[in-house]
Amino acid sequence: xxxxxxxxxxxxxxxxxxxxxxxxxxxxxxxxxxxxxxxxxxxxxxxxxxxxxxxxxxxxxxxxxxxxxxxxxxxxxxxxxxxxxxxxxxxxxxxxxxxxxxxxxxxxxxxxxxxxxxxxxxxxxxxxxxxxxxxxxxxxxxxxxxxxxxxxxxxxxxxxxxxxxxxxxxxxxxxxxxxxxxxxxxxxxxxxxxxxxxxxxxxxxxxxxxxxxxxxxxxxxxxxxxxxxxxxxxxxxxxxxxxxxxxxxxxxxxxx
Amino acid sequence: xxxxxxxxxxxxxxxxxxxxxxxxxxxxxxxxxxxxxxxxxxxxxxxxxxxxxxxxxxxxxxxxxxxxxxxxxxxxxxxxxxxxxxxxxxxxxxxxxxxxxxxxxxxxxxxxxxxxxxxxxxxxxxxxxxxxxxxxxxxxxxxxxxxxxxxxxxxxxxxxxxxxxxxxxxxxxxxxxxxxxxxxxxxxxxxxxxxxxxxxxxxxxxxxxxxxxxxxxxxxxxxxxxxxxxxxxxxxxxxxxxxxxxxxxxxxxxxxxxxxxxxxxxxxxxxxxxxxxxxxxxxxxxxxxxxxxxxxxxxxxxxxxxxxxxxxxxxxxxxxxxxxxxxxxxxxxxxxxxxxxxxxxxxxxxxxxxxxxxxxxxx
Numbered sequence: 001x002x003x004x005x006x007x008x009x010x011x012x013x014x015x016x017x018x019x020x021x022x023x024x025x026x027x028x029x030x031x032x033x034x035x036x037x038x039x040x041x042x043x044x045x046x047x048x049x050x051x052x053x054x055x056x057x058x059x060x061x062x063x064x065x066x067x068x069x070x071x072x073x074x075x076x077x078x079x080x081x082x083x084x085x086x087x088x089x090x091x092x093x094x095x096x097x098x099x100x101x102x103x104x105x106x107x108x109x110x111x112x113x114x115x116x117x118x119x120x121x122x123x124x125x126x127x128x129x130x131x132x133x134x135x136x137x138x139x140x141x142x143x144x145x146x147x148x149x150x151x152x153x154x155x156x157x158x159x160x161x162x163x164x165x166x167x168x169x170x171x172x173x174x175x176x177x178x179x180x181x182x183x184x185x186x187x188x189x190x191x192x193x194x195x196x197x198x199x200x201x202x203x204x205x206x207x208x209x210x211x212x213x214x215x216x217x218x219x220x221x222x223x224x225x226x227x228x229x230x231x232x233x234x235x236x237x238x239x240x241x242x243x244x245x246x247x248x249x250x251x252x253x254x255x256x
Numbered sequence: 257x258x259x260x261x262x263x264x265x266x267x268x269x270x271x272x273x274x275x276x277x278x279x280x281x282x283x284x285x286x287x288x289x290x291x292x293x294x295x296x297x298x299x300x301x302x303x304x305x306x307x308x309x310x311x312x313x314x315x316x317x318x319x320x321x322x323x324x325x326x327x328x329x330x331x332x333x334x335x336x337x338x339x340x341x342x343x344x345x346x347x348x349x350x351x352x353x354x355x356x357x358x359x360x361x362x363x364x365x366x367x368x369x370x371x372x373x374x375x376x377x378x379x380x381x382x383x384x385x386x387x388x389x390x391x392x393x394x395x396x397x398x399x400x401x402x403x404x405x406x407x408x409x410x411x412x413x414x415x416x417x418x419x420x421x422x423x424x425x426x427x428x429x430x431x432x433x434x435x436x437x438x439x440x441x442x443x444x445x446x447x448x449x450x451x452x453x454x455x456x457x458x459x460x461x462x463x464x465x466x467x468x469x470x471x472x473x474x475x476x477x478x479x480x481x482x483x484x485x486x487x488x489x490x491x492x493x494x495x496x497x498x499x500x501x502x503x504x505x506x507x508x509x510x511x512x513x514x515x516x517x518x519x520x521x522x523x524x525x526x527x528x529x530x531x532x533x534x535x536x537x538x539x540x541x542x543x544x545x546x547x548x549x550x551x552x553x554x555x556x557x558x559x560x561x562x563x564x565x566x567x568x569x570x571x572x573x574x575x576x577x578x579x580x581x582x583x584x585x586x587x588x589x590x591x592x593x594x595x596x597x598x599x600x601x602x603x604x605x606x607x608x609x610x611x612x613x614x615x616x617x618x619x
Contacts, residue, residue, distance in 0.1 A: 083322030
C-alpha cells in the first residue's frame with residue numbers, strides 16, 4: 001500500500017447533516033432540503049458548526065431543522081427572530097440563525113422580523129420563498145405571484161384584492177442595521193453556487209459582528225404549484241425570477 | 257442589620273429577580289407596570305445582564321422562550337392586555353417545559369379597560385388562555401416584601417418543575433411603596449440544566465440539544481408517543497398540585513365566617529378581620545398565596561367544620577368560583593365584588609369598612 005496517497009473528501013454528506021429520515025419527508029422536487037444542505041456545507045467550510053444555534057419557524061422548512069446537527073429551538077409560527085434575539089444577546093459568541101419560510105417570515109412573522117431589522121440584531125435569517133403555504137396545502141402567501149392560483153386565491157392573485165408580491169430581500173436591505181441582504185435561486189448550477197456564496201457571506205457577516213444578515217432563497221414547490229420538478233425549475237426561471245430578481249441588495253463591512 | 261429600603265411593588269419585582277440571579281429581561285411598556293421594565297433597563301447593564309425592549313408583548317414572551325431555552329434565569333412582565341397577546345407563547349413555553357417567570361400586574365378590563373388596578377385576570381391566569389390545557393404555578397403577593405420574596409420562589413419553582421411560573425400582582429401592589437429588605441433566599445439545590453441550548457461546542461457530551469413545543473409528535477427520546485408526553489405532563493402537574501399549595505391562615509381557628517381574598521384585597525380583608533374581631537365577631541381570613549394550585553383542601557376542611565365564606569375580590573366574581581369548588585356545596589359562599597368599590601370609577605377601591613359592613617350583613 002502506498003502511504004503517500006492522501007485521500008481528500010471531494011463530495012459527500014456534509015458533517016452538519018444528520019443521517020435521519022427527515023430528508024425523505026419532502027415532496028419530489030422540493031428544494032428545501034437543498035437549502036439545508038447548503039447551510040451545512042457552509043458551516044462545515046467555515047468550521048463553526050459547534051458554535052451554531054438554529055431557530056426554526058413553522059412550515060416545511062422546519063423539517064430540515066431536525067436534520068441539521070446544531071443546537072436547535074423550534075419557535076412559534078413567525079416568532080423565530082424574537083427567540084434568536086434573546087439567544088444571541090445571552091450568548092454573543094454563538095452564531096444564531098433562523099430558518100423560516102416566506103409566510104413565517106413576512107406574513108405572520110412580519111412584526112418580529114421588522115423589529116429585529118430595526119434593532120439590527122446580530123443574527124442571520126435564511127428565508128425560503130416558495131410563493132405559497134406549502135405545509136398547509138398551497139394557500140396564498142405575501143410572495144404569491146400576480147395571477148398565481150392557490151387554494152385561497154382560486155381565480156389567481158389580483159392586485160385589487162390580494163395586493164402585490166412582498167419583496168423581502170429588498171425590504172431587509174433598506175434597514176441601516178442590515179449588513180447583508182441577498183436573494184438566490186437553485187434552478188441552475190450557477191444559481192446554486194451563487195446562493196451558497198450568499199449564505200456563506202451572510203454567516204461571515206455575523207461571525208465578524210457586522211450586523212443583521214439575510215438571504216432569501218427561491219425554492220420550488222412542485223406539489224403545490226401542480227408542476228413536475230423539471231417544470232418547476234422552468235417556472236422559476238420564467239415566472240419567479242422576473243418578479244424576484246436575484247443578487248445582493250446590501251453588502252457592507254461596517255455599520256455606523 | 258439587613259438593608260431596608262422604601263420601594264414600589266413594581267421595583268420589588270426587579271430586586272427579587274436579581275436576588276434570584278435573573279440577569280435577562282424582555283419587556284414592553286404598558287401601564288401600570290412600566291416601573292418594572294424601567295428598573296431592569298437601568299439596573300441590568302450594571303450587573304452584566306441584558307435588557308431588551310421588545311416590539312410587543314408577543315415579542316416579549318417569545319424572547320423569553322428563546323432566553324429560557326438557553327438555561328439562564330430570565331423573565332418578562334406585562335399588564336392585562338399584554339397578557340392576552342402572550343398566550344400562544346405561554347402555551348408553547350409550557351409545552352416545551354422551559355423554566356421562566358412572567359409577572360402580570362393586573363389592570364381593569366375587559367379589553368383595554370382602565371389603566372388602574374383590578375383583579376380581573378384570575379381565570380385567564382389560573383386556567384390558562386392558550387390552547388392545550390397546560391398548568392402554570394401562580395403566586396399572588398400581597399405586600400412589597402412578598403413581591404420580592406415570591407419572585408425568588410417563582411424562579412426556584414420554575415427550575416424545580418421546568419415550568420413557567422406567574423407572579424400575579426395588581427395595580428395597587430405594583431404602585432404602593434413599602435419598606436423592603438433585600439435578601440437572597442436559599443430554597444435548596446436544583447438539578448443541572450443539561451437540556452439547555454448553548455451550541456454543541458458548549459455541551460459537555462458534544463451532542464446537540466433540541467427544544468420543541470411539539471413533543472412526542474415526532475417520536476424520539478424521551479417521549480416516543482404523544483400520549484407518553486401528555487402522561488408526563490399530567491404527572492408533573494399532579495406533583496405541583498400536591499406539593500406546592502401555599503396560603504396564609506389568619507384568625508381562622510375559631511372563625512364562623514372565613515374571608516377568602518388575595519393580593520391587595522387580602523390586605524384590605526385582613527384589616528376588616530381586625531375591625532370585626534374588635535367588635536367580637538368570629539371572623540378569619542384564608543389568603544391563597546398560590547392561586548394555582550389552589551388551597552381547595554383547606555377551604556373544604558373549614559366548610560366541613562361548618563364555616564361559611566365571604567369572598568372579597570376586585571372583579572365581577574372569579575376567585576369565588578374556586579371557593580365554590582372547594583366547599584363542594586357544604587357551605588354558604590358570599591361574594592363582595594367590584595361593585596363594592598368606594599367610588600364607581602376606575603380609581604375606586606374595596607376598602608376595609610365596606611368589607612366589615614358585608615361581614616356584619618352575612619354573619
